[in-house]
Amino acid sequence: MSNAFFSDLLTSIAERGRTLLRLENAQIDPQTRVSDLVGLCEKLLSGRGEASGTALAREVLDRYAQLDELGRQKFFYLLASDFGPDVARLGAALDVWSREQSDIAATDLHYASEPRRQELLRRLNRAPGGTAALVDMREHLLELRAANPEFKAIDRDLIHLLTSWFNRGFLVLRRINWATPANVLEKIIRYEAVHAIHDWDDLRRRIDPVDRRCYAFFHPAMLDEPLIFVEVALTAEIPGAIQPLLASEREIVPLSKARTAAFYSISNCQQGLNGISFGNFLIKQVVEELRRELPKLETFVTLSPVPGFMRWLGSKGKTLVGADDLPVIESLDDPTWPQDKQFAVRAKTLLEPLAVQYFLEERSSNGRALDSVARFHLGNGARLERIDWLGDTSHKGMLESAGLMVNYLYDLDEIEKNHEAYANQGEIVASSAVRKMLKSGTRGWRSTAPSVKAQT
């Protein structure tokens, strides 16, 4: 109840920024502008100007917002070169450290070596709308980082601060449905990254029926902006294909018959928060919410794409099959192949064991699963539950995954153990059904698979 007390003003945080008028000085030479901007940054950092509260911080952000890409590049360049640590203070701390390696000397070293831009960024964050502006700034930085390796130090500081500010303890889980404000829904449409939402009708089919759920994380300082969201279908059985789930005509599952929650799409919304992971927390909290609301749900599972499978098939995978099977693999480039039923039967026999091989035995150089989606869910402690033949017959699904989808199972009693097995020994936990497909493979390409762990 006390919550409601804050309902109107809470978002003042986010709103203050938006309504501010932006400065207009478009004719100024960009170079001058950047140096002016850096001058303001120094002023903000010096503490002079503190008395005027957050106005100076807002002015810096407003001026930054007027920069074009070239201007931003210059600005970041100066941020990298001129806002490192205070050298004199660092030297003194190093002196002390060289004499005594005490706890306090270590922390002295730590605080003395803090780049000055960290404090600058913290002060910018004080401005109305500051948090959103810094997320945007990081997005700009990422666009320029590849070509400007010296920006890495800035990015490190931005990641450090954003990770701290977007601490899971500050995030708010919010159900998204047909009563959600349109400005939020519009972003759900725009940010959906797995199975595109075509229009408002398509969106409504995913959030309005009783057997569909959507949840997002929000940050109190950016209340209009979903950070990440997940779409869930409530079903009787574990679903094996995405198209029936998304069909415009389909039978709605009454809540009384729902036993499974299938997470079929999870999308990040903010480029500027790239690398700051919320997905793990989101899935787990949604599982908890659903269990509380619908105690009859027994199974929490994903319906996931296999985005790297075709790429792998075309390189390593090809080398594993016999010469007579090679044409099969090559034929997969034509996404209409499932129409040839006979071919499809043969493809299935060939591809399913290869898929199991791809999941269970292949590893990246640092010992992780090859498939990016697999890495995410296995890292969360899920297990590979089932291979879904022709689970995604969309153009994208055929070209990336040869139509395959998979289910990852979230069993809250097992995820910790699974996670540790994966994180520490690189073991990939899979259902016995999946493992059997590996064992039953009869072709010569099977290698031994010591790292596969069964779970039933």
Place this chain on the structure above:
Amino acid sequence: MSNAFFSDLLTSIAERGRTLLRLENAQIDPQTRVSDLVGLCEKLLSGRGEASGTALAREVLDRYAQLDELGRQKFFYLLASDFGPDVARLGAALDVWSREQSDIAATDLHYASEPRRQELLRRLNRAPGGTAALVDMREHLLELRAANPEFKAIDRDLIHLLTSWFNRGFLVLRRINWATPANVLEKIIRYEAVHAIHDWDDLRRRIDPVDRRCYAFFHPAMLDEPLIFVEVALTAEIPGAIQPLLASEREIVPLSKARTAAFYSISNCQQGLNGISFGNFLIKQVVEELRRELPKLETFVTLSPVPGFMRWLGSKGKTLVGADDLPVIESLDDPTWPQDKQFAVRAKTLLEPLAVQYFLEERSSNGRALDSVARFHLGNGARLERIDWLGDTSHKGMLESAGLMVNYLYDLDEIEKNHEAYANQGEIVASSAVRKMLKSGTRGWRSTAPSVKAQT
């Protein structure tokens, strides 16, 4: 409007923590418990246990909450000694630095020297109710810090993180009035530090009439807990005494006649946020809110105590007066002296110039104003506007301030300049009326006062 969208769930952040059941294992030996707790901390930090989401963080906080003072001391001791930086990583970074003093090597040094407890605290913050628990932890630490100098390093890390998390950009300004939830109002009563609130009727007199305002900052992760609040009286003229403002029977000033907003009390609420300053931002935002709502307001001023005056009078002040005035000063220890009108006249002649001396010419060793309240407002860019004779005749007011109060004026067009003059040159800006009181002093104790800056 989109704000309202979040009204119910936003505070789930704060609530989740409160409803959790606390573990019950009271019989365990404290020593064992602390080492268990540290083990859990290591597990949380190691990333093992990440899969179980925020439950492990919550368990650490729950176990911490069961510690008695001795247990906490042991825990902090281990936090200081065992959760410093990763020595190997630090050594490597120092090696690199010794070879090249590049930007990136500097930031390597910074991140390598980060005490491990910082990441531990960030992970604890992920738990439901984590932020409030860490503020409590800091409060406990402060109680033990004086006797345990080695805890300074922990405190530094806590201050660093809390300052970042309680960034002004995340704070929410909220008006406190008679429609505010009782659980918040109860804390206003409890935390009022300047002029005690005696009961609910007294509280109501301060927040309910149209000529009274109260505003507080809140943090989204601690929505029930005001961080700092300020009480304001809307008046026709600048008020010169506190008792009439707080009287139970008084005339209410209609809004149409209010020209002055007098900030007569500002109180911090969270011991655990000691040293993390919000007052500057609070006063300025309240000035802006009031100007927007009531464009007829012309003057923004405080009515402030002079908490260090009697102490100063008893030491330095005494040395400045002639022998015949000494008994006057000694008589001030009896707080009933204003009843002797004749004495009061004489005291006024003596004390007012001394007070001006105290404000304008005395300095602490680092060049700041002697009076703590003066330091706060002058540091914010206010100017010393007026000395209010017998402004506070309460027992406390007589014993600490010899009954004096002062007004500090917040003129938004001047605060930046004032602040810089004070911050950079140690100049104390005062009205010409106050300055004249200094000049008009005829006694021998007057020293030259080059650092007083006039403002009219």
Place this chain on the structure above:
Amino acid sequence: MSNAFFSDLLTSIAERGRTLLRLENAQIDPQTRVSDLVGLCEKLLSGRGEASGTALAREVLDRYAQLDELGRQKFFYLLASDFGPDVARLGAALDVWSREQSDIAATDLHYASEPRRQELLRRLNRAPGGTAALVDMREHLLELRAANPEFKAIDRDLIHLLTSWFNRGFLVLRRINWATPANVLEKIIRYEAVHAIHDWDDLRRRIDPVDRRCYAFFHPAMLDEPLIFVEVALTAEIPGAIQPLLASEREIVPLSKARTAAFYSISNCQQGLNGISFGNFLIKQVVEELRRELPKLETFVTLSPVPGFMRWLGSKGKTLVGADDLPVIESLDDPTWPQDKQFAVRAKTLLEPLAVQYFLEERSSNGRALDSVARFHLGNGARLERIDWLGDTSHKGMLESAGLMVNYLYDLDEIEKNHEAYANQGEIVASSAVRKMLKSGTRGWRSTAPSVKAQT
């Protein structure tokens, strides 16, 4: 979620009225004022002035608010005499009716006979704050009604309209707890009619602990004003005395052990809604809320006073007992009698069967239970469950009820049947334990009790 959409503006209804400035014309002769006011009423009713929206309605209410009691009496007198039905229209409708008794002629008669003040009141209700003002007007009317029988017709119209506007479908149930706004809580303190709330600490003990609940109905047009509220104690067993429930030191019942919800106080808040009953709906909805939230609750019961018992004892009761018992009854006027243990034993033997007689066999002239509280709960379908000897030893409890309390049981499966038995046949449903007390009575005063219905 869509709810939140309305959170800020919904109450604009209620607030608009409050902020309006009231007219100031205090010097005018009251008689003139009333006739002016009636002139404005005619204007409002005539439809002229409709174009200025709700301003005219507000003006009528503002002028009414300035009337003193004499002015109000005059106003009501004119409302009774001059705002009856349109006589011409009524005559025409009667003519038609005398020729044909059709459905449509009947409704013509109905609408033609509507007093003009009904439409006037509906138009007044359009004003900001109109609903609250009309509730106040009814309160004023009730104060004058006894001495002015001609006001009965007005009251009938007010009851008719208020009953329609305060339709249960428009009421909102709201839990009252320690996070409820103080302006609402203040009214809970003020309106508690059964067991007075002494101060804010006493209030907090009734709404804050986990084993205490309080719920109120609100109307959307009067959101600050509770209409009726009920206080509930969650207990292990059915409580038999009020003082232990209200004790400042008591053991809190953990929710896991609560099996009983005891409604120990229900209070109406608005005098102006006297006779418009919400209590029935309130109790039933609270039972449903509690069952949903706490499925382990098995028993829903009241702990109720017996406000008419001593009065009855002093009149009818006295005539039923033997001469040697008469002094016992007379001694009850000294409320300290329970201190005499021996006397108390004798009193119990005498009074309990008399109480059962009072409840089960005595009837008002229209066949209802004698006791007003009994009438309410029996009319709701509750059954008389238990007599609680010395259940309320407060001064009031001793003087009104001889210390007796009773429990009424709400068994949702039975209330309909119980209600019908009571409403149709005047049967009072009681537990077999209570009935046995009647049967076991050995004194001569027992009459036959055909209308007592057992339920076990």
Place this chain on the structure above:
Amino acid sequence: MSNAFFSDLLTSIAERGRTLLRLENAQIDPQTRVSDLVGLCEKLLSGRGEASGTALAREVLDRYAQLDELGRQKFFYLLASDFGPDVARLGAALDVWSREQSDIAATDLHYASEPRRQELLRRLNRAPGGTAALVDMREHLLELRAANPEFKAIDRDLIHLLTSWFNRGFLVLRRINWATPANVLEKIIRYEAVHAIHDWDDLRRRIDPVDRRCYAFFHPAMLDEPLIFVEVALTAEIPGAIQPLLASEREIVPLSKARTAAFYSISNCQQGLNGISFGNFLIKQVVEELRRELPKLETFVTLSPVPGFMRWLGSKGKTLVGADDLPVIESLDDPTWPQDKQFAVRAKTLLEPLAVQYFLEERSSNGRALDSVARFHLGNGARLERIDWLGDTSHKGMLESAGLMVNYLYDLDEIEKNHEAYANQGEIVASSAVRKMLKSGTRGWRSTAPSVKAQT
């Protein structure tokens, strides 16, 4: 602030209904069903079943919702014939009345003649979702009323009750913008009756830009359902054509330059509230809101269609023009005529004076303006400000209004006077510019126009 206190639960009113499971008994014979339903109605009305709270009311509504059109017709038939007044009670009241025509006898007559279905409807309204269900019931009734004149009595009762329940004092004004929940916006799209909204992009253009506003009235018991809404364009000058306002590419007017608020569309949303007028109140409150928010707005005006003009031209209008002008009028049936510039010039000369004639001099049989939109705005006290040649060149605009639009001016200082002139004397207030067009007319069809009132 206390408002927020209610944010979550307030709409429980509206929501309770929606989540209820509906009964399933589809196989039952409709006739049986209706008589069962009527039996339940009698039970609800008899007060038996009161103890079970609102469940019985909900059951009646659920069973009603399962009726097909035939079933509803039967139900209404019984409602008309069997739920009239209590004849015995009415007879008694008539007897009294025949003896004495007192105030109290008149109200006795009124309450005795109340059809029993009124109380039935009030009790149905107690159910969760009851209000919305009764609005739906009225919609059904309206569909059947033309063919069933005996339903008029029911309609009268429904109108009476709905008018009382949808009292303006209970309505909530709400701004509709891009942050409004999608389920509300969807209805705005669906219900727009003047200038159709084609899709979500079209909607967004009408509610999201800073120079566009939309406001709706809501009722607390139907919070998801707008009752009526108005669309407003903020402009520099009074707009003279609708297509530029609705163009997808257009220049946005900065708020600093807006001087005019143009109401270009007002739509009712609930068929079941047909005849219960909110438009008057809506426009006036929106004018007040806009004036408060944007003090620079000087002019409040509509941009309105002339829906009856072509019909009038084709009948009466034709008779007023000379033979050589007749072909012009006949040519208007081809909506492409504006493309023939020469023809358009001639048409303008002819049509504008005719339009002024249509507005200022023609009257319906009861003395009102002929044009329905004119009746609404003139009845609200607006004045006819300007005729806009080719203001609406859409197909509909050409065929109904010959492309004409008009502006009605809302001058809050004049509306009362204007309204009275129109309501009492049938005077139509028009600007002198419009009047001059009448005077400047040279053709023979000009009649004298005593009832036109000038206003400058």
